[in-house]
Every structure is written in C-alpha cells, then in structure tokens.
Amino acid sequence: MKQEQFVASRKQRWEHYQALLAKLTQREKLPAAGEFPAQYRRLCNDLAVASARGYSLGLIRQLQSWIRDGHALLYRSRPSLAQNFVAFFSRDFPSLVRAEWRLLALCSLLLFGPMLWLFWQIGSTPEFVYRVLSPEAVESYERMYARSAGGRGADNDVMMFAFYIMNNIGVSLRTFAGGLLFGIGSAVILLFNGVMIGAVAAHLSFEGYHQNFWTFVIGHGAFELPAIVLAGVAGLRMGLSLLLPGPFSRLDALRISARRAVTLLYGVIAMLVLAAGLEAFWSASPAPAAIKYVVGGLLWLVVLAYFSLAGRGSTSRAN
Amino acid sequence: MEASSVDTRLAVETPDGIELDLIPAGPVLRAAAWLIDSVIRAGMLIGLGFVLSALGAAGIALLILAWFLINWWYPVLFEVLAGGATPGKKAFGLRVVNEDGTPVGWGASIVRNLLRQVDFLPFGYGAGLLAMHCNSRFQRLGDLAAATLVVYRDWSVTSARALPPGPAEPPPLPLAPAEQQILLTFAERGSALNPERIGELAGIMTPVTGLTGVDSAERLLAWARWLKGQAR
Structure with a gap:
C-alpha cells in the first residue's frame, strides 16, 4: 500500500482519535472514554506499519506527536498519596521511620548531642553562651521569655502560624536537599540547629527563664524536633546512597533513596504543619504551667508511641 | 532508552511496543524559562502584597503563606497539575517528563524541585550546569535523582506536506x-x-x-x- 492510500484509509479513524484525545485531555467525562485505549493502540499499530514501510518522516512524526499526547494521557500516574492517606499515616510512615532506625539514631545524635553538650557547658560556665550567640541575640531571647505566654491576640497567632509554616518547613526542606551533598549539608544543618537551640535553651534555663521557656516549647517541640530529625534522615538517606550504593550504581541508588526520602518528607511536612498550629495557638496560650507540662509530656509520649508502635504487624510497603 | 549518535534525540520504547522520540532541552532555553518564571513569581508576590497588606494581620499571614507556596511549590504545582510545565517552560515549548516519557507525578516533581537548592550552588545554578554537561540528556542533579527530563513539547521539523504536482514515475531500482x-x-x-x-x-x-x-x-x-x- 502506498503512503497516500494508507493515509486516506485511516484518515477518519485518526480524526476520531484526535477528537477523543482533545476531550479527554480537558478532563471531560465521556461515555466513549473506554474506547480510547483501543484507539490509541490502533494508532500505535499504524505508526509501526508506517515506519516499517518507509513512509515519510513527516507522516511518522505526525503520528508520533498524536501518540505522545495519548501516551501522556494513558500512562499518567494518579496522585496516590491522596488515596492512600490513611494507609500512609497509620502504617507506611511509621514503619519507614523504624526501618531507618540507624539513621534515626545518628540524626538524633546530631541534633540532640550538641544540645546536651551545651547544657553541660553553659551549666558549668554561663559565659559560654556568648561563644555561640551574640550579646544582642541573647538579650532579645531574654526579652522574648521575660513574661509568660498569652495575651498576644488572635491576629498575631494566625500571623505566627504562617511564619512557623514558612520557616520550619523551609528549614526541613533545606535539610533534605542538603543530603545530596553526600549527606554533609543535612548533617551541618542538624548540628547547627542543635547548637543554636541548645545554647538558647540552656541559657534561658539557667538564668531563671525556665518556666516561661519550657512551658512554651514543650508542646510543639514534640512534633517539631522529631520532624527536623526525620528531615535529616531523609537527607542522609540520599547522601548515604551516594557513598554506599550497595548492589546498585550510584545513580540508581540515589533514585531509589530519593523516592524513600520524599515519602519521609510527606510525613515531616504534616508533622511541621501540626507543630506550627500548636506553636501558634497552644504554646502561646495563657494556660497554667502545670497543664502545659502535662499536655506537652503527653504529646511527646504520643509521638514516641506512634513511631514505635503504629503499623506494626501489618505487611508494610516500607520494608 | 537509547541515545542517537548524531543528535540529542532519545528513543523511548513504550509498553505498546513503539518508540517515542524525546528531545531534551539545553541550559540556555531552560534558563530563559526560569527567568520568565522568576518574573511571574515576583509579579504574583507584589500583586498579592498590595492586596493582602490592606487586610491587616490576617492579610500578612496569608502573604507569608503565599510566599512559602510560591517560593517552594510553584514549580511542583504547575508540573503536576498543569501538564508538566510552568508558564515559563510553556512559553518555550518545554515540558517535564519522566525518563520513560510519562507525565511527572508528585514524588518526582518534589524531588527535582527541592534539589534545585543544590543545583543552585555555589551560585547561579553552577552545579546544575556542570551536571547538565556531564550527561547526554541535559539533566541537572535534581533531574538525575528524580529520573526526569526537560524535553521539547513539539519538535517536528517537517510535517506531512503534499508534494508539488507533476509527473510520477517508478524508480529504476527497488528501494529499501x-x-x-x-x-x-x-x-x-x-x-x-x-x-x-x-x-x-x-x-x-x-x-x-x-x-x-x-x-x-x-x-x-x-x-x-x-x-x-x-x-x-
């Protein structure tokens, strides 16, 4: 069959395919949608025939361009997270975190290690805080916690919520991305945050601001600090895959670990949104100190229980 | 995926047993697309700034959230929800796809766009540019980790034109x-x-x-x- 005959005999079907494609691409619900895959495969067949018979590149590229659009429509991935929301938080996320327990321990050490060290240092020599923070910064933190929480006003709560979202999630996303630098970026960000948080916490605790400080941070800290650690785990997972790729090429190892890391990141973002809500609307509320300690302690227990128990016993995607 | 030796064309075999051609886009066009996107993002923020700053504290809160969304999620949202292209990429006929030619999903788009942070190092996408020149598909580090490509949406140089009228005669020897x-x-x-x-x-x-x-x-x-x- 010559090219012109070939085109003429299929013209009608091709036009039908294009019309179907245009409608489906605009997300129109069609009763005829079910026939699209068959139409698409017949077009693929036409392309194979046209290539084998040596028809012109003009025709072949035309067919390819129609097929490319159909391919994009047919093989697009459905956003699976929305569908698997419950399965993700009840099973996949905590079991993925448990599967990464070695990195979890390492990242916890990178964040909490400097904190403990600074508590010890500043506890024995209070001036040590000025080797970490400038006098102006120390003074501004002291002013911040000079009075007890509360009375900030609802408007300010909302504003701070937005600020915490932007700042904390921004930090965690950067911690993740830094992992690509062989894990160094993530580790540095974790250490830096450990040092800064440790210095501020230790200084305020030993200088008489402990009540105002700890009642403020204990609640949202239960979500925020583990989230930062997990962002570090996600980053180091990527960095480690480059250093120790195992049975894969470095590129393949990076791709596999990036998929895992981004799954962790979904959980991290959810935790930080929760933490921002608590920080803005609960931590700053004028509730009595005793209640804040009890609720804060319970939140820590909930988080620890969630990560150690949730999703155990079910077959998990993470392993 | 098979790279051709005379140009940057990549032939990707689909599950239907045919080959799709993907043409990766180089750094110059992508930088231009990025520039357009930057202007659009700045314009969005300035516009929102004018409107929202009139609304007091709630407006400021919304503005901060908008800044967060536009700064971190602008490319991701467009790539996943708007056919693989930010407005800048669309203007230059570019599109982000997975290496097998399928549209990008959330995971791949988030990976490639968050790792932009590293591609940007030490300044002005230095690492990304270097990475692009170390492979034949113009993939920056984020693309390598996410297994994505930036390709031309429509690249046909020839279309099936009719031949000018005139005499027809069979060739004197059989042609392959x-x-x-x-x-x-x-x-x-x-x-x-x-x-x-x-x-x-x-x-x-x-x-x-x-x-x-x-x-x-x-x-x-x-x-x-x-x-x-x-x-x-």
Missing part, C-alpha cells in the same frame, strides 16, 4: 524502506528549502539519477510522487 523514507522526506521538505540547497542535496544522487542539480531533484521528485501514490 529506509531509502524510500529518505526520498519521501526529501520531497516533502522541498518547499521549505531554497533551490540551491535542493540542487546540492539532489546532486548526491547523481550516480543514480544520471542528472545533476535541479534536474536530478526533479527526477527524485517524480519517483517520490510515484512512491507516495499522490493523485495527480
């Missing part, structure tokens, strides 16, 4: 499909080329046609008409 394809494509491209170039290309075929220059081209065109089966 690949040879026939070259002849047909040459004939279809004819109207897009100037006569000197046509003569030059047709001159290559002088040993077969026995003619030179434009005469050789006319002979080739006649064979092409016969092969294509175009009605007179």
